Amino acid sequence: MDQDLAQRVISVIAKTQHLDDAKITLDSRYEELGIDSLDGINILFALENEFDISIPDEAAKQIRSVRQTVEGVEKLLGNNSAAAG
């Protein structure tokens, strides 16, 4: 896992949720962070802007933890660069 990418994802989550970055780890689950389904969708919106990606609705429904979020973004970015390459 790309640590810089993970940190960027954590920063986006922290910013949208008005939380300290330090309170969020890769192992944090959304539930523990007080992130409900609407908050989760808002995080996806912010991630799409941050990384200029498009997160499909189906993928969005699966994400419940920070680790899943980072992995999902990583995968989409991989697809993007593969397509670009």
Place this chain on the structure above:
Amino acid sequence: MRKVVVTGLGTISALGPDAASFWKGLCDGASGIGPLEGYSGQGTSVRVAAQVRQFDAAAHFEPKRLDLLDRFSQFGLVAAREAVGDAGLDRNGSWGSQAAVVLGAGMAGKSTEDEAYRLLYAQGQQRFSPFIVPRAMANAAASQVSMEFGITGPGLTISTACAASTHAIGLAFHLVRAGLAEVALAGGSEAPFCLGSLKGWEAVRVLAPDTCRPFSRDRKGMVLGEGAGVVVLEAEERARARGAPIHAEIAGFGMSSDAGHITQPSEEGAARALEAALRDASLPPDQIGYINAHGSGTTANDLTETRAIHRVFGPHAGALAVSSTKSMHGHALGATGALELIATVLALRGRLLPPTANFLGPGDGCDLDYVPNQARESVVDAALSSSFAFGGLNAVLCVRRV
């Protein structure tokens, strides 16, 4: 039928952040109308407005909650908190299970939409926050109030333009009177200032360039305002049993539709609503001492409303005091009826009638006692608060001193 009383009041308006500053402004005949702020160089010809100035939303709401609150919901919550506190109800008490919330909104979350549309059409932005819909929806303020206080009974938003919060309070009154709720938070909130709305209002050519002078000569139209008014209505028996402060009784509520023109007011329609309120209160016209008029400051409304009052009150019209507090708090659309009902309640309780400010002398055909420019000490036992909306939907509340 059981009686319904007002046990709590809350406002935020151009006159100030709470009911005390609102009432002080009304007593002083102070106008909250001033130069429109925040839109210079953006191509609107609207010059004056009754804006809520120096409002720090972050002082009232946690950042995460604020993300979900359009300004009209912020105002609604601020006024509801004050009203609940004034009524001496617990923030999270069991009363919520017996309570209703009915709030009016005209433009509602239009400024949230306006900003999204600007990003979409002007900047080509393709991704949008999922909060736009829950912020902008007309029922956002009512929903937020129900969530804040755990109100689990009936919840409604009424959108009848300039009459919305009068309809809201009237319907809440009927809910409590009929036993469908023991307590109701009722009123309305509005934050109509955004460029798109300003351009729309500008185009109707009803906005005054100087100030709002209801019933006056040289009146040039209405002045847009913003804010919120919320009252706590309660079954009288319940209020007395818990020793609540009782500000006034809501004695009646009347409604009518003009079924005429989409913008032109109707003397007959207004008269029918006034008569319906009196009938609902079982009061003869000569028992009314004061009317807080719709008095928007447009040529058409003020003349039509004056004629409607003559039609309903006959010779007693000459003995009535009639004032329009829109001259001070502006026309806050979906919030204005609630602000005016609160002004009426405070007038009965305080034995002081708020004036029609900015009055230069009577306009043509405006021949009632409009309490010009200075508040007047007067003991009034019963009063009306009228709202006649664009679209011809009319609502009148009758209030009795206790």
